[in-house]
Amino acid sequence: MTVNNKRVFYVKYLAHPIYADILRARPDVRLDKLENESAEDVFAPVLREAHAYQIGAARDELAPHFHAHAELLRKAPNLLIVSSNGAGFDPVDVEACTAAGVLVVNQSGGNAHSVAEHALGMMLTLSKRVIQADRRLRREPNVNRNDLMGNEVHGRTVGIVGIGNVGRRIAELCKGLLGMRVLAYDPYLSREEIAARGAEMVELDDLMRRSDFVSINCPLTKESRGMIGAREFSLMQKHAYFITTARGFIHDEAALEDALRNKRIAGAGLDVWAKEPPPPEHPLLQFDNVLASPHTAGVTKEARENMGRIAAQQILDALDGKRPPRIINPEVWPRYSERFARAFGIRPQ
Structure with missing residues (x-):
């Protein structure tokens, strides 16, 4: 050579x-x-x-x-x-x-297990209100546990936006471990391909309306930039959670802040940001029902x-x-x- x-x-x-x-x-x-x-x-x-x-x-x-x-x-x-x-x-x-x-x-695929586990961890932590309980115990005496009642994830519906390597693994975990119903929006895959990955094919609006958890797992492209904004958040159920381990700029941070402030959704798990890492004074970091990490889902x-x-x-x-x-x-x-x-x-x- x-x-x-x-x-x-x-x-x-x-x-x-x-x-x-x-x-x-x-x-x-x-x-x-x-x-x-x-x-x-x-x-x-x-x-x-x-x-x-x-x-x-x-x-x-x-x-x-x-x-x-x-x-x-x-x-x-x-x-x-x-x-x-x-x-x-x-x-x-x-x-x-x-x-x-x-x-x-x-x-692609090299960190699929790590990112999927992070997304699932966020879903469980938010649904069981673990993050709120942890914060209240650290700053308040005599916490009433009944004020922190959460919900089971079993039997709920997860909507996966982008069912590639990570999305497919999330579908496997949610369906296999927790008996969840899995919806998926992915315009690059056929109905048969999405079904083979363990999900029901739906349009984005339908996914936002029907899901108890919305998980974003697509790459940042011209098509996906700004895909989740005020209109999409308004379609979500009030008890639903928004989870993203994908990329910043796919969702509109100001629109998410507005949805949380007006209690249009139950909370959010955010691993990605428009600016990374976000500053401590970032508006989304001021909510107790927001679970945040600095783009560490794949960092194992x-x-x-x-x-x-x-x-x-x-x-x-x-x-x-x-x-x-x-x-x-x-x-x-x-x-x-x-x-x-x-x-x-x-x-x-």
């Missing part, structure tokens, strides 16, 4: 050190690390020679000039692949990558290692000329194949 003729870089952090271990075991691959603060005379040569960019999925943790947009792509003429650390790809302008002939891949030791491993293997497979299994923009394949052949002298499979 030619030493270091395949160039990969990342900025600030990887999902797990195993990613670097796997790549560094290959003598034909060079892995470069940059920092948000790296000077242009440091990062410009790395971008210019890079074939692959392993990009952090958390948009607010990555300096804007390192987001995979048109300007960065102009500085990286040899770039073939942008690979996100996780299932999300917020800092990636997919259209700009497609226009430049750059393949975009993610690590098991998920991080799994995503690091599959990300490394996917990059190596792609650089070896194989077709990656988790492509976001498959329409770019013909152009990408031509660019790959020019770079390495072989056409990818």
